[in-house]
Amino acid sequence: MTEYKIALVGFGGVNRGFAQLVADHNAEWKVALGFSVRIVGVTDLFLGSIVDKDGLDAKQLVALPTEKGAFAQLPGGNAEAFNETVIKHSGADIIAEATFTNPVDGEPATTFCRWALESGIHVVTTNKGPVALHGAELKALARRNNVAFEYEGAVMSGTPVIRLARQALAGSNILGFEGILNGTSNYVLTQMKNGLTFNEAVTQAQQLGYAEADPSADVEGFDVRLKVVILANELLDARLNVSDVTCSGISNITAQDIAQATADGASWKLIGCAERDVQGSVRASVEARLLPGTHPLAGIGGAINAVSFHSELLGAVTVSGPGAGRIETAFALLSDIVAIHTVYGK
Numbered sequence: 001m002t003e004y005k006i007a008l009v010g011f012g013g014v015n016r017g018f019a020q021l022v023a024d025h026n027a028e029w030k031v032a033l034g035f036s037v038r039i040v041g042v043t044d045l046f047l048g049s050i051v052d053k054d055g056l057d058a059k060q061l062v063a064l065p066t067e068k069g070a071f072a073q074l075p076g077g078n079a080e081a082f083n084e085t086v087i088k089h090s091g092a093d094i095i096a097e098a099t100f101t102n103p104v105d106g107e108p109a110t111t112f113c114r115w116a117l118e119s120g121i122h123v124v125t126t127n128k129g130p131v132a133l134h135g136a137e138l139k140a141l142a143r144r145n146n147v148a149f150e151y152e153g154a155v156m157s158g159t160p161v162i163r164l165a166r167q168a169l170a171g172s173n174i175l176g177f178e179g180i181l182n183g184t185s186n187y188v189l190t191q192m193k194n195g196l197t198f199n200e201a202v203t204q205a206q207q208l209g210y211a212e213a214d215p216s217a218d219v220e221g222f223d224v225r226l227k228v229v230i231l232a233n234e235l236l237d238a239r240l241n242v243s244d245v246t247c248s249g250i251s252n253i254t255a256q257d258i259a260q261a262t263a264d265g266a267s268w269k270l271i272g273c274a275e276r277d278v279q280g281s282v283r284a285s286v287e288a289r290l291l292p293g294t295h296p297l298a299g300i301g302g303a304i305n306a307v308s309f310h311s312e313l314l315g316a317v318t319v320s321g322p323g324a325g326r327i328e329t330a331f332a333l334l335s336d337i338v339a340i341h342t343v344y345g346k
Contacts, residue, residue, distance in 0.1 A: 001030060002345050004337060007041035007092035009083065009112050010099035014126050016062060017330030018096060023058035035341050041090030042071070043083045050077035053091045087115045094340065096333050097125040103217065103226060106133040117141045117149060122344070124336035126153035126329050132226040132242060135233060148340045153332025155181065155227045156305045159321030160335060165235050165309055172311035174235050176275030179307030180300050181227045183323040184210045184218035185250050185270040190301040192258045193267070198251065210303055210324065220249035221286040224272040228284050232274035238282035247286040265293040269300070
């Protein structure tokens with residue numbers, strides 16, 4: 001039976017959710033998936049760090065209070081975040097990277113991924129920044145060191161959009177895609193359709209934890225732009241930079257715009273898309289679009305995400321599912337570990 005030693009980098013909602021999955025389902029994974037998981041280290045800039053090569057108690061980790069330096073409360077724990085030590089010297093086979101990362105330069109997540117890959121350690125991450133901004137470099141580094149760099153959760157949380165397209169749609173000749181790739185903006189538009197103003201809908205999204213105190217990354221399309229780069233480069237063999245994707249958001253859509261669309265049987269959606277033309281060039285954009293009721297994305301409401309792939313052999317293939325959530329995103333890490341086990345497992 002294979003056992004993977006995992007070090008968690010960042011211990012916010014996602015990796016805490018993964019620890020919860022380990023606590024609740026590790027015994028089931030031995031039978032269903034052919035492997036089990038042992039958490040051997042955790043590091044977090046706020047909570048500190050802890051290493052135990054014999055394995056940490058996942059339930060105890062989940063119960064840890066969200067207090068500065070909290071890992072010092074555990075035997076062998078420290079209030080300081082010894083990131084490099086946990087990544088390189090905890091004995092981990094796989095690093096699960098889920099830190100808060102700057103979307104401009106992809107740090108600190110990119111450095112954390114680089115340390116692991118250079119050390120011959122597999123990486124699974126839910127971070128958009130490293131993949132969108134440094135994906136080619138990190139994938140090349142992984143190949144040179146014969147390890148995996150997996151990032152299913154970087155686009156639609158636990159909904160397997162990358163792996164679905166790459167595997168299940170292999171050979172269909174994907175020509176492009178268009179998607180609702182940000183749950184916050186979709187929630188805001190849905191609530192505006194239900195009668196709220198833009199500001200009221202944003203405030204409600206913040207109260208529910210969908211939107212940050214500064215919601216601009218969501219409502220102005222910046223979050224979607226990173227995801228479009230990831231999908232275009234991954235599935236269309238593009239070499240896009242973030243600056244190649246034109247971007248506008250939903251903040252200029254008025255209640256009158258929403259009312260008129262509803263009267264016409266249409267819906268406003270923030271759409272991220274990319275298409276490959278006959279010359280092989282890929283063009284990509286993020287913008288608010290008025291979709292007719294017959295469009296496969298028009299009926300996607302609330303915080304749900306969806307993407308419609310345009311393929312030569314199948315036409316449009318659409319998948320929808322949760323684009324956020326602690327456990328949902330943690331599941332993406334599990335799906336990446338399953339992928340690693342399929343290729344590298346004993």
